[in-house]
Amino acid sequence: MPSRPGERRKRIQALKEFTHTWIAYESPHRIVDLLEDMAAILGPERRLVLARELTKKFETVLAGTLSELQQALHSDPNQRRGEFVVLVEGASASEADDGPLPEAVTRTLTPLLETLPARQACQLISQLTGLKSRRLYKAAMQIKQQAAAAGD
Numbered sequence: 316m317p318s319r320p321g322e323r324r325k326r327i328q329a330l331k332e333f334t335h336t337w338i339a340y341e342s343p344h345r346i347v348d349l350l351e352d353m354a355a356i357l358g359p360e361r362r363l364v365l366a367r368e369l370t371k372k373f374e375t376v377l378a379g380t381l382s383e384l385q386q387a388l389h390s391d392p393n394q395r396r397g398e399f400v401v402l403v404e405g406a407s408a409s410e411a412d413d414g415p416l417p418e419a420v421t422r423t424l425t426p427l428l429e430t431l432p433a434r435q436a437c438q439l440i441s442q443l444t445g446l447k448s449r450r451l452y453k454a455a456m457q458i459k460q461q462a463a464a465a466g467d
Contacts, residue, residue, distance in 0.1 A: 316345075318345065320348065323348075324352050324356065327356045331356055331406065332406050332416075333405055334406050338400065338402050342398060343398070346399050347395065350381060350385050353381055358381070359382035360382070361404055363378070363379075363384065364378045364401070365377045365399055365401055366402070367396070367397045367398070368398065416450070416454050421454065423440060425458055428458060437452045437455055
């Protein structure tokens with residue numbers, strides 16, 4: 316994750332609707348801030364695993380919701396030591412269907428629509444991102460409508 320708070324929040328926001336488990340590495344002096352940003356953006360009920368000091372003497376693995384793990388770190392200062400591997404549960408299908416597409420997906424879909432049929436472009440991006448083809452197709456139709464309106 317980026318060390319700067321604004322960049323870190325943008326990255327989390329971009330991953331908010333990702334439907335697969337994703338992994339981040341974090342240092343001990345930024346882990347609390349990372350969890351706070353994740354709770355604010357992903358919601359306190361998103362599940363994750365904090366693996367601390369993997370392959371070392373004081374290795375610990377904690378699993379639970381963001382709010383539970385924040386509480387665990389606040390109640391035991393020793394749990395804030397060492398390097399962290401953070402595994403974040405992917406968004407549920409209902410979460411992923413809400414809201415606009417991530418900007419990177421829209422930037423990729425737009426030029427594909429210029430060269431491929433919408434169905435084929437959406438299937439390709441669906442395979443790459445795990446997003447539902449139906450949701451991508453709706454976005455593709457909006458992009459095409461906007462392009463047609465801009466061309467008038």
